[in-house]
Amino acid sequence: MTNTQLTHIQIDNYGPWTVTPEPRREMDLQTLQSRLFADLAQFVGGRGGYVFFTRFDNMVAVTNGLDQTDHELLQESVGNRYPVTLSLGVGVDDVPVEALETATAYVQAAGSAQDSERREVLAGDFHAGRADDDLHIAHFDVDDATGKYTDRLNEFDTFIQIEQGYAALMRYMREEHGALSFFVGGDNIIAVCPDLSKVQYAAAIDAVEERVGVELKVGVGTAATPHEAGFAAKHALEDCRHRGTPVEFAGTTDHPIPDTD
Numbered sequence: 237m238t239n240t241q242l243t244h245i246q247i248d249n250y251g252p253w254t255v256t257p258e259p260r261r262e263m264d265l266q267t268l269q270s271r272l273f274a275d276l277a278q279f280v281g282g283r284g285g286y287v288f289f290t291r292f293d294n295m296v297a298v299t300n301g302l303d304q305t306d307h308e309l310l311q312e313s314v315g316n317r318y319p320v321t322l323s324l325g326v327g328v329d330d331v332p333v334e335a336l337e338t339a340t341a342y343v344q345a346a347g348s349a350q351d352s353e354r355r356e357v358l359a360g361d362f363h364a365g366r367a368d369d370d371l372h373i374a375h376f377d378v379d380d381a382t383g384k385y386t387d388r389l390n391e392f393d394t395f396i397q398i399e400q401g402y403a404a405l406m407r408y409m410r411e412e413h414g415a416l417s418f419f420v421g422g423d424n425i426i427a428v429c430p431d432l433s434k435v436q437y438a439a440a441i442d443a444v445e446e447r448v449g450v451e452l453k454v455g456v457g458t459a460a461t462p463h464e465a466g467f468a469a470k471h472a473l474e475d476c477r478h479r480g481t482p483v484e485f486a487g488t489t490d491h492p493i494p495d496t497d
């Protein structure tokens with residue numbers, strides 16, 4: 237039974253802040269946003285969670301293993317060190333997008349993203365237990381991105397190819413399965429998924445290739461925390477590389493490595 241705990245992170249009243257008393261230098265905003273993401277990655281990652289930068293002013297974290305006290309500490313620590321504060325909504329569901337719907341509804345119910353009175357909301361449902369099949373993390377990677385794009389095209393045209401693959405995958409996984417896919421740099425996309433079969437992952441890869449011509453492969457891990465599931469997914473992706481297969485699940489041996497001797 238999947239139990240994905242998702243936290244919607246929203247900077248309070250950030251839009252008005254960026255232009256008060258007059259528009260702030262763009263690179264200063266970029267510095268603030270990327271430092272805040274780095275701090276969140278360290279805080280959440282150090283507790284076994286994952287955080288994705290999404291739009292930077294709004295971020296999504298997978299927080300199985302983090303309780304209400306952890307979330308309060310995160311708000312306090314950011315509030316002490318940054319000129320902005322964070323509101324946090326938390327939801328749990330076996331379908332990731334449903335968990336995020338719940339998490340977001342808690343934040344939205346407390347007021348607008350641009351409400352100067354709404355600060356440091358913390359509301360939500362936390363997953364009390366811990367089971368080895370709480371989370372399914374899929375680590376997608378563009379097949380031979382270096383040979384096909386990075387070593388051949390200019391950086392912007394490479395970027396277009398990778399982003400097209402990402403856009404097609406994120407939409408397909410959201411619409412077909414309620415899964416949430418996030419670009420994490422290079423040619424990598426990490427998806428938080430419900431319990432899906434290898435056939436369903438293969439269909440997603442086929443759909444992306446059909447729509448935008450980008451070839452993907454994916455390793456999938458299942459565990460109690462995002463780090464454990466994601467780490468297992470990376471090992472499964474290595475199995476794809478060694479076996480030449482498009483989909484591998486961590487810890488399975490149904491596609492043995494061919495004997496090359």
Ligand SMILES: Nc1nc2c(ncn2[C@@H]2O[C@H](COP(=O)(O)OP(=O)(O)OP(=O)(O)O)[C@@H](O)[C@H]2O)c(=O)[nH]1
Pocket residue numbers: 377378379380381382383420421422423424470477
């Ligand atoms: N975020 C993240 N980025 C990675 C990871 N592994 C590789 N990358 C990025 O992806 C880029 C491409 O590396 P690979 O995916 O290994 O290269 P490739 O040419 O696609 O080769 P194959 O994946 O073996 O087909 C690297 O330059 C990194 O930026 C990872 O585990 N996480």
